[in-house]
Amino acid sequence: MQQEIILILILTTISCALTGSFLVLRKMSMITDAISHTVLLGIIIAYFVTRDLNSPLLFILATLFGLITVWLVELIVKTKRVKEDASIGIIFPLFFSLSIILITKYAHHVHIDKDVVLLGQLVLTPLSRVTLFGYSFPVALVSSTLITIINVIFIIIFYKELKITSFDKEYSKLIGISNTLISFLLMSLVSSTAVMSFDIVGAILVISLMIVPASSAYLITKKLVMMIVLTLLFAVSGSLIGYAIAYYFDISVTGVISVVNGIIFIVVMLLNAESSVIYKYGLKKFKKKKFEQQLILIHIYNHEKDFEELGVETINLHLNWPRKKLEKHILDLTKNEMLYKNNTMYHLTTKGKKYITKVLNK
């Protein structure tokens, strides 16, 4: 049973992360926030019609609601009366509040539970089973395998189109690739993946799995293939680590995996040279030190043998620096054999002279 849960988790992770990487590239991350919440309305309405939580109509209608969400958001943006961020912020509460009203009012004590919406029920997935080819599988395992296969096939077939439309919309138009069509296909995929995963891991982890690993990968690489590989690596290891921790301490799997994904992102951000605050701070300090030491050397070079300018007691007045700061640099420079003290005056060594003429480009 444990293996089944882990397998379902990994497959869900892979399918979410795969579609998510294109959303990150297209800068459409918050649409997943909307979709992962609004599909609930589709599930509820389908449930009212069929009275069966395992009916395929649930899946179809929920996917449709995800697409309707995207369509409505775009429609509202097109009126030019509302900006995109606000447009997402209107449609998602509209559907989600309606869902909560319907659940509380009509579906009380039924299987649809408000908490499941957020947390999913990964641990319970092996309980509902289906028999295929004489073997018994959990329903969630079958559905997550299917959605992963569909995702992989889609990305392999439309790899070129996805790449071009994600990076350069103008160019895609020129060579006759319809961005609208690719967008529609991608959104259908995102929506169906969200619906499948929603039940298993809950709305919040769906967003986390789709967006966070892809963002971590996006920080490191500029190549799409590499980005997808890294995304999968981050996503699967995040889920496994998260699951292990949650299992060991017996706490919320969904919560822990979201946190682990976030931590991986933050660590990557801090370690990666391009985006690291630590690195930037260190670089700034290093550059400042180098510049100040060069200034001292240039000063000595320019005033060679001038007792007033270079005297051990007076040099700090001429540079107009605090004594302490200067002494620290001089000590460092002496260690590096750039200058030496003689007759209470500072002099450049041959190495120092060579270095400074190079700096001054003489």
Add this chain to the structure above:
Amino acid sequence: MLELFKQYNFLLVLVGVTVFSASAGAIGVISVLRRQSLIGDAISHATLPGIVIVFMLLQTKNSFLFLVGAIIAGIFAYLLILLINNNTKIDLDTTLAITLTFFFGLGMMLLSISSKSKNAAQAGIQEYIFGSAATINQMDVIMIVITSIIVLCVYLFLYKEIKIFIFDELQAILSGFEPKIMHIIILISSLIVISVGIQSVGVILVSAMLIGPGVSALQWSKKFHVVVILSAIFGAISGFTGVLLSSYVDKLPTGSTVVFIMSIITVVSILISRLKFKKEK
């Protein structure tokens, strides 16, 4: 109908939700105009771990300390947003999704840790996710009123600054006040409003009360002061009717009803303004 108004608890909920909705509408206009409305969504999700940590430390429900916890968590979330936004090539949208899931995940994780201790007040804290207006007490209403006074003061004393800040940040710098300070003032006041609203509307939907009224008001007027006032009115209307409706109809969740009414007002406003816009053409 009048019977209901005589009930003290009902009045508390009615006043609390209505006043909260009005102040949320008023302060929300700023982020809508600055195209940062989803920051409110991310930050309101992010308040959950703050509330849970306070609960874990105290083991009782204390609205005021919950508010403090929520605000501190919100500030941390905002700092993370700034850190990512200023140091990486990742766009704001993605930054918000990362922050939202990280903090909300943390909240859920802590919640599952604290639920092991089987405290009777445990149920109370779960209400913060979806909101439960019925639990509003006198203390909560007082805090909501204080919050709305703060929002009112911000608008009264900083009206001109806010206006310049929204529409022309460069002009703001030129006229000699730091946009950074404005950022902080508006962030803190939005955070306080979000935090007092969470109890009635819930973490997930509270941001709708900041976005919806502002968007609706913008459909009716182009003057800033009119938009702010209209936005507060739209907020108040949805709060008031939401509470009324949910107390008449059986098993209607108050927070979601308020948000639903707000969303309907917004959609209708957009439709009407779109029709008007077409006619003018």
